[in-house]
Amino acid sequence: MIAAIRGTQDILPGTIERWQFVEATACRVFEQYGYAEIRTPIIEREELFAKGTGETTDIVQKEMYAFTDKDGERIALRPEATPSLVRAFVEHSLEQAMAVPKIYTLGPMFRRERPQKGRYRQFHQLDVEVFGVKDPSVDGEVIDLAWTLIRELGITGVELAVNSVGCPVCRPSFAAALVAALGEDVQTLCGDCQRRAVANPLRIFDCKVPADQRVIDALPHTIDYLCDECRTHFEAVRRYLDVFGIPYTLSHRLVRGLDYYTRTTFEVLAGQIGAQNAVLGGGRYDGLVKQLGGPDRVGIGFAAGVERLVLALPDTLALPEKRPAVFIAAIGEPAREAALTLLRDLRRAGVNAQVEYEGRSLKSQMKRADRLKAPLVFILGEDELARGEVSVRRMATSSQESVPLSGAVEFVKTSQ
RNA sequence: GUGGGUAUAGCUCAGUGGCAGAGCGCCGGACUGUGGCUCCGGAAGUCGCGGGUUCGAACCCCGUUACCCACCCCA
Numbered sequence: 001m002i003a004a005i006r007g008t009q010d011i012l013p014g015t016i017e018r019w020q021f022v023e024a025t026a027c028r029v030f031e032q033y034g035y036a037e038i039r040t041p042i043i044e045r046e047e048l049f050a051k052g053t054g055e056t057t058d059i060v061q062k063e064m065y066a067f068t069d070k071d072g073e074r075i076a077l078r079p080e081a082t083p084s085l086v087r088a089f090v091e092h093s094l095e096q097a098m099a100v101p102k103i104y105t106l107g108p109m110f111r112r113e114r115p116q117k118g119r120y121r122q123f124h125q126l127d128v129e130v131f132g133v134k135d136p137s138v139d140g141e142v143i144d145l146a147w148t149l150i151r152e153l154g155i156t157g158v159e160l161a162v163n164s165v166g167c168p169v170c171r172p173s174f175a176a177a178l179v180a181a182l183g184e185d186v187q188t189l190c191g192d193c194q195r196r197a198v199a200n201p202l203r204i205f206d207c208k209v210p211a212d213q214r215v216i217d218a219l220p221h222t223i224d225y226l227c228d229e230c231r232t233h234f235e236a237v238r239r240y241l242d243v244f245g246i247p248y249t250l251s252h253r254l255v256r257g258l259d260y261y262t263r264t265t266f267e268v269l270a271g272q273i274g275a276q277n278a279v280l281g282g283g284r285y286d287g288l289v290k291q292l293g294g295p296d297r298v299g300i301g302f303a304a305g306v307e308r309l310v311l312a313l314p315d316t317l318a319l320p321e322k323r324p325a326v327f328i329a330a331i332g333e334p335a336r337e338a339a340l341t342l343l344r345d346l347r348r349a350g351v352n353a354q355v356e357y358e359g360r361s362l363k364s365q366m367k368r369a370d371r372l373k374a375p376l377v378f379i380l381g382e383d384e385l386a387r388g389e390v391s392v393r394r395m396a397t398s399s400q401e402s403v404p405l406s407g408a409v410e411f412v413k414t415s416q
Numbered sequence: 417g418u419g420g421g422u423a424u425a426g427c428u429c430a431g432u433g434g435c436a437g438a439g440c441g442c443c444g445g446a447c448u449g450u451g452g453c454u455c456c457g458g459a460a461g462u463c464g465c466g467g468g469u470u471c472g473a474a475c476c477c478c479g480u481u482a483c484c485c486a487c488c489c490c491a
């Protein structure tokens with residue numbers, strides 16, 4: 001047997017309904033907020049992510065699926081959507097084409113990590129981006145959109161964390177302050193943290209090693225080192241969140257893993273879905289568009305993990321059951337032909353009607369109808385055929401009546 | 417890349433050296449053409465794979481692969 005490759009999975013009937021619910025809800029909410037869907041290729045030039053996601057990130061350094069194409073070009077399977085959306089924004093001058101460049105997309109992403117609960121090599125994201133708006137009110141709108149999505153999905157027990165990581169002006173001084181505050185204590189931290197202290201001090205805040213927490217808790221906070229502009233911006237973002245009535249926690253440890261984030265960062269964390277508890281994360285990336293060769297335009301957005309949202313959906317979520325309106329059981333060859341004609345007519349009238357394909361016994365056909373949860377069964381045998389009627393059985397009550405064959409379609413439609 | 421756990425029927429799992437099992441599901445039957453409940457019968461297995469020990473291995477030993485969970489990191 002050839003099995004699906006590691007970290008990929010088939011989403012089967014019984015589960016796919018929850019995916020459809022998540023995707024349909026997301027599209028509805030995004031459209032309501034005025035975002036337009038776009039779809040971009042799954043493969044891109046490797047360079048796009050090296051420059052966009054960041055040469056120093058783990059995603060690019062060790063998790064990206066990349067290969068050399070037959071003409072020698074380096075191709076990558078996208079590990080995230082933002083660089084692709086920025087590329088499309090620039091390539092098609094969407095700022096000219098759209099009244100407001102507010103876009104969303106959804107689809108598979110690829111990262112070569114060891115799979116675990118809520119993390120796969122092919123995973124799926126919902127992704128929202130806004131380009132060219134500096135005003136903090138758009139930070140507020142994007143976070144409100146994220147929060148509304150979570151609420152519309154019925155997901156509870158989540159926490160919204162918000163922070164500001166500053167900009168290229170103020171971040172270096174904060175990083176320096178971090179290292180200075182650590183001082184000799186660096187020696188007492190875990191190996192990962194010691195490496196981070198040199199490579200990217202902000203990431204020390206990601207550490208989960210219990211022994212390190214006392215030292216980390218005492219470290220300075222990003223928001224105390226913001227430059228005037230960043231501080232004013234962040235204060236305004238927080239005011240908007242208050243205006244929108246969105247409950248959030250200020251998390252000075254929310255620094256996020258991608259190089260391009262500036263100023264506002266945020267994350268929605270859910271319990272009960274495993275160790276990978278971030279269902280949604282995003283922030284502002286004011287330098288990215290220019291860095292990718294576009295005009296000097298700011299940007300902000302977020303990505304939500306579909307697998308994680310599906311895990312976080314309430315157990316009580318009741319999705320409408322898919323069932324045929326009527327099942328047609330036929331006995332004997334002449335009746336089978338009449339049944340197929342009736343089947344065609346029902347379907348042309350927009351009715352979900354099913355039949356048994358193999359010529360089985362009536363008993364088997366009834367069993368099939370029951371299993372499909374069809375509320376009505378049309379029984380067509382020699383007797384019915386001779387009278388130009390069908391017997392209609394209501395499965396719930398086991399009651400049975402006769403209906404003229406010519407009125408069968410109408411009968412189903414009126415009893416739906 | 418690292419650590420731990422698991423691997424037996426379609427699914428969930430029992431089975432600690434002596435004939436491969438259960439529940440659910442599936443197929444058929446219980447007075448000619450009637451579902452669910454009950455009863456009877458049936459199909460279905462390379463016990464993950466490869467070696468080793470043994471008269472004999474699903475079971476013990478070695479190796480290997482896959483999956484799950486966790487670390488790193490991230491959605």
